[in-house]
Amino acid sequence: xxxxxxxxxxxxxxxxxxxxxxxxxxxxxxxxxxxxxxxxxxxxxxxxxxxxxxxxxxxxxxxxxxxxxxxxxxxxxxxxxxxxxxxxxxxxxxxxxxxxxxxxxxxxxxxxxxxxxxxxxxxxxxxxxxxxxxxxxxxxxxxxxxxxxxxxxxxxxxxxxxxxxxxxxxxxxxxxxxxxxxxxxxxxxxxxxxxxxxxxxxxxxxxxxxxxxxxxxxxxxxxxxxxxxxxxxxxxxxxxxxxxxxxxxxxxxxxxxxxxxxxxxxxxxxxxxxxxxxxxxxxxxxxxxxxxxxxxxxxxxxxxxxxxxxxxxxxxxxxxxxxxxxxxxxxxxxxxxxxxxxxxxxxxxxxxxxxxxxxxxxxxxxxxxxxxxxxxxxxxxxxxxxxxxxxxxxxxxxxxxxxxxxxxxxxxxxxxxxxxxxxxxxxxxxxxxxxxxxxxxxxxxxxxxxxxxxxxxxxxxxxxxxxxxxxxxxxxxxxxxxxxxxxxxxxxxxxxxxxxxxxxxxxxxxxxxxxxxxxxxxxxxxxxxxxxxxxxxxxxxxxxxxxxxxxxxxxxxxxxxxxxxxxxxxxxxxxxxxxxxxxxxxxxxxxxxxxxxxxxxxxxxxxxxxxxxxxxxxxxxxxxxxxxxxxxxxxxxxxxxxxxxxxxxxxxxxxxxxxxxxxxxxxxxxxxxxxxxxxxxx
Numbered sequence: 001x002x003x004x005x006x007x008x009x010x011x012x013x014x015x016x017x018x019x020x021x022x023x024x025x026x027x028x029x030x031x032x033x034x035x036x037x038x039x040x041x042x043x044x045x046x047x048x049x050x051x052x053x054x055x056x057x058x059x060x061x062x063x064x065x066x067x068x069x070x071x072x073x074x075x076x077x078x079x080x081x082x083x084x085x086x087x088x089x090x091x092x093x094x095x096x097x098x099x100x101x102x103x104x105x106x107x108x109x110x111x112x113x114x115x116x117x118x119x120x121x122x123x124x125x126x127x128x129x130x131x132x133x134x135x136x137x138x139x140x141x142x143x144x145x146x147x148x149x150x151x152x153x154x155x156x157x158x159x160x161x162x163x164x165x166x167x168x169x170x171x172x173x174x175x176x177x178x179x180x181x182x183x184x185x186x187x188x189x190x191x192x193x194x195x196x197x198x199x200x201x202x203x204x205x206x207x208x209x210x211x212x213x214x215x216x217x218x219x220x221x222x223x224x225x226x227x228x229x230x231x232x233x234x235x236x237x238x239x240x241x242x243x244x245x246x247x248x249x250x251x252x253x254x255x256x257x258x259x260x261x262x263x264x265x266x267x268x269x270x271x272x273x274x275x276x277x278x279x280x281x282x283x284x285x286x287x288x289x290x291x292x293x294x295x296x297x298x299x300x301x302x303x304x305x306x307x308x309x310x311x312x313x314x315x316x317x318x319x320x321x322x323x324x325x326x327x328x329x330x331x332x333x334x335x336x337x338x339x340x341x342x343x344x345x346x347x348x349x350x351x352x353x354x355x356x357x358x359x360x361x362x363x364x365x366x367x368x369x370x371x372x373x374x375x376x377x378x379x380x381x382x383x384x385x386x387x388x389x390x391x392x393x394x395x396x397x398x399x400x401x402x403x404x405x406x407x408x409x410x411x412x413x414x415x416x417x418x419x420x421x422x423x424x425x426x427x428x429x430x431x432x433x434x435x436x437x438x439x440x441x442x443x444x445x446x447x448x449x450x451x452x453x454x455x456x457x458x459x460x461x462x463x464x465x466x467x468x469x470x471x472x473x474x475x476x477x478x479x480x481x482x483x484x485x486x487x488x489x490x491x492x493x494x495x496x497x498x499x500x501x502x503x504x505x506x507x508x509x510x511x512x513x514x515x516x517x518x519x520x521x522x523x524x525x526x527x528x529x530x531x532x533x534x535x536x537x538x539x540x541x542x543x544x545x546x547x548x549x550x551x552x553x554x555x556x557x558x559x560x561x562x563x564x565x566x567x568x569x570x571x572x573x574x575x576x577x578x579x580x581x582x583x584x585x586x587x588x589x590x591x592x593x594x595x596x597x598x599x600x601x602x603x604x605x606x607x608x609x610x611x612x613x614x615x616x617x618x619x620x621x622x623x624x625x626x627x628x629x630x631x632x633x634x635x636x637x638x639x640x641x642x643x644x645x646x647x648x649x650x651x652x653x654x655x656x657x658x659x660x661x662x663x664x665x666x667x668x669x670x671x672x673x674x675x676x677x678x679x680x681x682x
Contacts, residue, residue: 030057030080037076041093043068059106060085067091074098087111089139094495096120097140102133109137113161116492118144121162133157140165141186148173159184163209167191172198180204188212188233197222204228211235219243219262234259253326364475367409369422375438378475387481389470390458395430399474402426402436416489418561420575425484433484434469437575442478450478457576460553464541466564466572482574487567490534491560494601528633528640529676530569531602532647536672537571538563542595543665545576546588556586558594560601560608589659595668596654603648605630613655620652643675 031046038044043066049058059082068091077083078100084107093115101110121140137159145165157179163186171194172187179185184207185199195217196210202224211233219239220226232251239260248256248264256262364378377399379385385399405426406413415423421440427433442450454471461467470481487493538558545553555562555576562575600616601608616628625648626634626641634641650671656662663671 030082033076033080034058034061037073039073041068041070041072057082059083060087062087063091064088064111065090068093071095074101077101078104081105083107085109088115089113091115093117102135106134108134108156110135111137111139112143113139114142116144118146118166120147121145121165146170154179155181157182161186162190163187164189165191169193169214172196174198177201183207185209195222200224207231209233210237213237215239216260219259220247365403368411369417370411370414371417373417375421375440375477376475377477382474385472385474387470387472388454389481390467391469392430392432395432397428399472399479401428402472402479406436416561418559418575420557432469435482435484437480437482439478439480443476445478447473454480460545460548460576462541462544462548463570464537464572465544466574485564485566485572487565487569489561490563490565490571490598493565493569494560494605495607525640528644531633532643532672532676534563534565534569534571535599535602535647536669538573538595538598539665539669539672541571541573542591543669546591546665552588554586554588555591555594558591558598560598563598587659588665589662592654592662592665592668593656593659595665596651596662599647599651599654603630603633603644603651604628605632616648617652617655620648625649625652647672647675 064087083104089111096119133154136156139161141161141163168191176198182202183204186209188209189212193214205224215237218241233255235257243262243264362380364376366374366376368374382400383398387397389395406424413424415425421438424436458468468480472479557575564572597608606612619625619628625645
């Protein structure tokens, strides 16, 4: 009997050990995959998920609001086959999303909202159409996605939020018709165009927001059945058609604010309930189905159906209640939009709701930034510091207007924090979209010195310079205003959007948006030409600063974040340092060196650090410069790689240790243009 007991005990221990080994094996596999996936993400701690061998393969990654920054290697997450939920919302993650992640067999929910992800929303490729996804919820709102890939069968999807991205000019993809079980759809504020017919067959929608786009077409004919839709917002589009008063009563007047050219009519039900009122069509509105015109009509208004005296009493009773309902609806909508706007991607700008700003005390006024530092405007009355606008000198603005336009320089308006001070976005009275830079390195300048420098810099005019639009001197703080550039800066394009992501599997669909034709032989060729064009523009701007006057103007702080990009990716230099070269210790040769660093950054795809420059210089010196090129550039091979290597040699010359050995910016510009004597470099 004792022998039998021992045998059973040994067998039990054997199976327990085998099961424990399998558990640890799963643990080890997921640990390795998770570590590789987040290897380039700052703020991630693997111990959040694995503390000992008792942990099973994970099914959920929930890391919202963890201050994560960097780029995820999604292909490793795609191998974690037990994943059901991914929530990485409210962080600062950049790069692209690999198509592979959408094929996870168990994934039911993915929330990537409020990050800095961009490029192509890499949904699955053709050839996988038979794959049935288990996904029920997708939220990628408040990112920087620009286009769509292909899609598999998302028949289980009930929730989709694509709002506040940058699908500029993109039409709704045809595969929206496949989302047959969708109940929640938000595509607001994403610059879509065309009609909305792709969603017209979605029978089960309960929430639909298409506001703040460029949609055209007919309302409600192009829309899905609205009988089950509880929330609807079509405002700020260019629809035409008929607006039944029952829709206004159901969804509120704000849901149709600036919706286009809608002829309003009174429904039978509404007429029965309120025989004295109907919604009057705007006299300028076109008939139904007529193509929309450029000018938008005003909101429909309520008027008397006739002037019979016997109805005056009823009208006097109904009008105040109707006005009250409209006012409540409008205020509710404003509150809703304000809450959504607070999460808006930093570089996506729209006119904020202007709320009168109240000061409960006199100055000084302190403003805190995201990094925890602060700056102080030491003045008692903010209206006493005028804003001087060079292009619009008659526009009367003060520091108080800047505070109001940025909600007390709130963090939601903060675009970036550089070495020279924070940068904010704002929409000023007169619909002026501006960026406001606080010049922390100019506090020691007197009022007159600062004014003289601002006035002088405002006269610098060149296509590759972004001139100062205006300035404000608030105590010791000096603020300059620039035209707002929605594409952001070169650093963002290189390292935050997918152009700079190191783990993009299908790079051919992920390139900078530039409309220069299709005569290039490969995406690599187009990418190289684009970066070369950016380099030429920067060199032009610096050459102008160094040679336009009898005494060179030194930029003094040329880095990728001080190079903004227009809609067609033309570079415009900002951030010229205040003061003369004696005060700052700067020289044209320093600008040449900094340009060489930016050039190395463009060609390698790596941050322009001292380590990167030293590494590239060693390779160029050893005749192996090609090894440092961005893999996505040299993939095309051929003559282009030779020109890139030659361009690296120019970066080598610009970053020479001895300033006297560096070429001038005029020489640099000439050498760059010789690489491509084409319209892109003309």
